[in-house]
Amino acid sequence: MKVLDTSGILRSDLDFSRNKYIITNSVLSELLDESARVAVEAALKSKSIILAEPREDFLKKVKEAAVKTGDISEMSSTDLDILAVALERNLVIISDDYRVQNVASALGIEFETTIHEGIKHKLKWFKVCEGCGRRYPMESDLCEICGSRLKKRAMKL
Template sequence: MVMMHVLDTSAIILRKAIYDDMVTVPEVVNEIRDENSKLYFEIKNIRVEDAREEFISEVKKAAQKTGDIYKLSETDIRVLAKALEYNATVVSDDYAVQNVAKKLGLKLEKILQKGIEKEFKWIRVCKGCGRRTEKEVCEICGSETRLKKVVKG
């Protein structure tokens, strides 16, 4: 059985669409700007399908848990949703995409980067008092918060 691969934009731009069964979402196609990448996309026979709402919702829940919801674009979320729908392999170098894919139990293919080795979580920490919060401004001291990566395991 041939494993399906769901491609993000960089897989197409970097000419790494090398699999037998490939699919992506319309939002990825909209991000392809240069003529060479458009031509490459067309000759590679990559299917384009919309992500389904129930899978988008599941991806957003997972991204909330990891904190990657602050890092993922709408296109990233839809790529992950399509991969979740088919239990497919995600082809991406984006660390936030990889982290949420791991959280969802999806397989990953890297493009050029090394890829993540361990799952991580993003948390918001106040720049002033150091408290953890969900807000962009600390409700205790009023300072801005920043995202901090916490590696699991």
């Protein structure tokens, strides 16, 4: 059984009849593509896809990991949901989202991609002042010292 991200559904030709998958309600609500939605709804009826919601304690662990990697500000609630479900059930995630892959890697969750190559390294994201070079967490926008804008940077872990 594997957990599907929205990108894992939209960018793939997965055969839902061959394997069992899990999605969250938030993934289902992101499916605006009519053909993908019809395929997923048929798979839900045949129980090839199962709906699951994350427990709060696992969501908290995922959010803590996303803060540590610096990915939290760029992640949707759907991203956090699928990571929490995968962590709770010890399942593989199918996603082409690099931030999902980075946090999954930090949590020891295996992931697979559909069309893109997965991440090669774990990353920690931070911001750097364009003026004085001081480092800041991802939540910051302006340098406290010189008032300059901050740029995103990543460091391999």
